[in-house]
Amino acid sequence: MTTTLITGANKGLGFETARQLVSAGHIVYVAARNPAHAQRAADELGALPLVLDVTDDASVRAGAVRVAEEHGVLDVLINNAGINGGGPQPLGECTGSDMAAVLDTNVVGIVRMLHAFLPLLQRSGNGIVVNVGSGLGSFARVHDPERAESRVPSLLAYPVSKAAVSMLTVQYARAYPSLRINVVDPGPTATDLNGRQGVQSVEQGAAPIVQAALTGPQGPTGTFLDAEGISPW
Template sequence: MKTAFITGANKGIGFETAKQLLQKGLYVYIGSRNLESGLQAVEKLKAENLTNVEAIQIDVTDDNSVKNARTEIGKKTDSLDVLINNAGINGGAPYTALEASSEQFLSAFNTNVFGVARVTQAFIDLLKKSPEPRIVNVSTSVGSLTLQSDPNWFGYNFAKYAVYGSSKSALNMFTVHLAYELRDTPFKVNAVCPGYTKTDFTGFNGGEVEEAGKRIVKYALLDKDGVTGKFISEETNPTTGEIDW
């Protein structure tokens, strides 16, 4: 049975992704900063007869918490097939480059970039033991330098979140380097935008969470011929999914 670990999976897109992976027969570890929230998420899934699931406490901004999560999962499995770095924050208001505080930037980068690096480095040994390891870094089209500088992009005049966008652009760069370093291995590493989705993150505006989860799951379960080192936004490019960085 394949195994997957998803950070920030107690609610929203992370929870939906966990649900869909369980439906496809994977064993899923739900990462949650608050263990009680994770346990509640597990109970919701088990109520739907999705029983191959466990909650793991993890704060991606804390080195010891990440190490403890790695230890806990290591007690339960010898390998990990899928890592989905989903935990993220928007940095809070004000959102503009001239008004956002340094604390906002530090907080967003600590979760959205440094947190992904911490988790990936902590779990890479388990992933390397999988015959088909997959890493999905949950990103956003808002982090595309190309789109943000294109006046013809539909989000040009309203998707201006300097803190969040900057952190996701940095995450994209991390993804490029990670994919490069793992290029001659069975790994598939991609940055995937789930799209603007109805969750508490967006004030429950946008598309359906089921579609967002489906987009992530697709790249978490790529076959050996799947893409790697790509930036994917099927919302932006429904044809191939690939968009410019």
């Protein structure tokens, strides 16, 4: 069976992605910082709870040790955990500390996860990494007046972090060609992250993440994906 780990999986897109992959027959670790939240989500989904904080090196290493001991391999890693940095504010009010906090979770957190879990992914015959991104981090979309991303005001840390996730994805994909490593834009999904302002359901938002998680060995890598497939960045 396919073993999958999803960070930030106790609610929203992470939870729905876990639900769909459990239904597809995956063994899913639902990772969350809070033990009670991880356990509750696992109980609801028929998954495995994993207490993991992507901002803590020791926590991430411990998670990798547990997966190695229990399964010896990781087939799919979905880096979903993220924060928005508190929502819109005048850009001049964003401090270095504000930016650092968002980057530590949204970008450095992925680096921590890959550093710890790459050996397990490389043991899989079809190792897959899905980094959850955003159209708000896309140059093409924020410059396109026809796109909603071009009309989102007063955000700095979150879009910057998601732009960084895209380049991070490309660099890891180039370095590890045997793995399928992609960034996925779920689209404007109503979750706690955006105050339920998105126009899509979590089922719709999770669909392209799940599709990327199910890609085969000949599937794309180092690409920016959305519900329509490969998209220009």
